[in-house]
Amino acid sequence: MRTLSRSFVWVGLSGLLAALVVVTPNVFAVELAAGAPTTYTVRSGDTLWDIAGQFLRDPWRWSAVWRANPDLADPDRIYPGDTLMLTQIDGQPVITRAERRGGPRVVKLSPQVRSEAVSAPIPTIRLNVIAPFLTQPYVAESNDLKRASYVVGFPDEHLVAGLHDAIYVRKIRSEAVKHFQILRPGEPLTAFDDPDQVLGHAATFVGNAELERTGDPARLRVTQAAREVMIGDRVIPAKNEQPFVDFLPRPAPAGARGRILSVMNGISQIGQYDVVIVDRGSRDRIEPGHVFTVFAGGQRERDEVRTGIADSDWLMDSPASTSFWYGREYSFTGWSDEPRTPDSSFAKHPEFQRSTAAYVKPFEPAGELMVFKTFERVSFALILRATRALQVGDWIAPPPV
Structure with missing residues (x-):
């Protein structure tokens, strides 16, 4: 799971977000x-x-x-x-x-x-794209996953294990459960507006295993492998969850704005048929089939005209000007009585401040996504259409109705 980017501007977003849900009567006919x-x-x-x-x-x-x-x-x-x-x-x-x-x-x-x-x-959508995500718990609601039983080694002194290989797992003493899932803990998913608020813990599905012998360690056999099993992978009882595949596309609930938290498979640019995690879940009344519009924008961009970048005339720059030495991004703000260094022979020195001339890019529709699996605070969704490369942090809002 790649590190989430937080280079987004909050100044003035309240007005821009309001624009995402303005609906004019009779405008959005079919x-x-x-x-x-x-x-x-x-x-x-x-x-x-x-x-x-x-x-x-x-x-x-x-x-x-x-x-x-x-x-x-x-x-x-x-x-x-x-x-x-x-x-x-x-x-x-x-x-x-x-x-x-x-x-x-x-x-x-x-x-x-x-x-x-x-x-x-x-089918409603291309199920082969989301099939691996329909039955596997890729998001843990709490940090309990790290306290679960874990792979401690292999009988044949392998460094990793694959399909049909045996693995040793700590502390499985009961035969009540025969089938297990192997997961690899990932980074916590945190809210964009509050980095200390953990929405869930991402986990990568590694494979399935069947119990052969209880004990500490117990012995399991890998029956399905999406990737190589490594020491430290967590082992939990498998859920008999039926995949939900009969989706009814419909608009997400009014006011259910959110963000794209993460993208699966370690890619950076998000496009059509990529799977993403969004920061809205069942507690926000989100259900499989809910459709959101993805909006690009909201970032602070440099105003190249106000900062002088776009209309620089370097032939007229004089050594006596600020821009000659510091560039047009800086402006002279005055003189300081504090010397630059303790042994400075000058009592005063000039101070310059970086120009803050900028603007916030308006929100523009950039695609649609559909939720196909929900957890309490986050959901998995499939990008159904993208008119440009989407990014982690892009906003989502219900489409106009």
Whole structure:
């Protein structure tokens, strides 16, 4: 987990943040995407988000235009081969599903006949990107993870262990739990406005292991390895958690502003389909499927005109001027009676102050993300769209409704 950057300006942010949630009535009606088709045939590999982007400027508004067919067994599900049609009802765009040729999906099973889907419905988003994050507890709510059992060594004097290797783990004395997860503690996730406030403790999923023998140390066998097991990795009981994959994209609750805390996989620039951690969780009423707009801006930037950088005329600089010696970033503020050094022969010396001419960059929409897994104070989210490289610290806010 890379170190979080905090080079963000708080002066004047209250007014800028207010601008993130200003909503003008009747301005944000559902708008079609440029070149939206009148019909679209769903293909294998499509996602609901991709299809929504074919029709709508804001894909998260899909539920506002989708008219499901109540005669189907799963009226809200879309399958490869379905044809979607764009029409207008009372001046508003509506997307419906055309009647499939050959009637409903029917599979004949002797001696009964019943209707079933012969192909899986398309997912909301690309599940292969977030699959490793759906069932593994990558954020610990407290620092208890560091007090859990840990890998202390290996039977064959290896430096690391991999798939099917045995590992020694301190203090597992009961056979009540057979299956364990191996985690590597990471850096604490702290609030941007209060570095002393810990929101959770990041942990990297290393693998799964099965108990072979209790004791101190106990012996476990690695059954799944996302990376090499190292001495010091923590071992906790595995959770029988079912992955939540049926997301319903919808706007995040009003007023739920936050920040991107971290990005997974050790990258610095954040783009489409990257997984990030945001500083809002279940206690903020955040649920899987909630969509946020990502805003870039809020940083203090140098005013190059006021500081003289943009209009410097170096041919006219004189040795008698401040800028000749110190550059245009500094200005003369007066004389000091305090000598520069104890043995200075001059009673006074000039003082210069660095120019503070700057401006705060306005917030601009830069992409969208969707939450797919929540904890109490933080959540995992997938970047669905990015119009520029996003960064740790970028603000998030509910999209306009």
